[in-house]
Amino acid sequence: RLAEANGCFGCHGPEGTVGAANPGRADRTVPSYGSLMMYAKNRDEVRDWIEDGVTESRAKSETWRAQRDQGALRMPAYGKRLSAADFPEWRRLVI
DSSP, X not given: OHHHHTTTHHHHOGGGSSOOBOTTSTTOBOOOSXXXXXXXXXXXXXXXXXXHXXXXXXXXXXXXXXXXXXXXXXXXXXXXXXXXXGHHXXXXXXX
């Protein structure tokens, strides 16, 4: 319900199952929730993606920055939109 209410399925697809097209990325898609662990190695990184729109290590990646600069869709930072009480629910959904 939280993901639906915040528009996550607009990019990650219905119930997070199939990512939308993202022509600025090498793989040309937004990750589905199922492939999220390719981009987040642990719960803290999942939280970073949700709160900040990127993990610290990904933000340092030259490839990630180049794709972003070439028009790849950007993950919105939800840290200011969600309350601290919302994050335990996110952890249950993605881990």
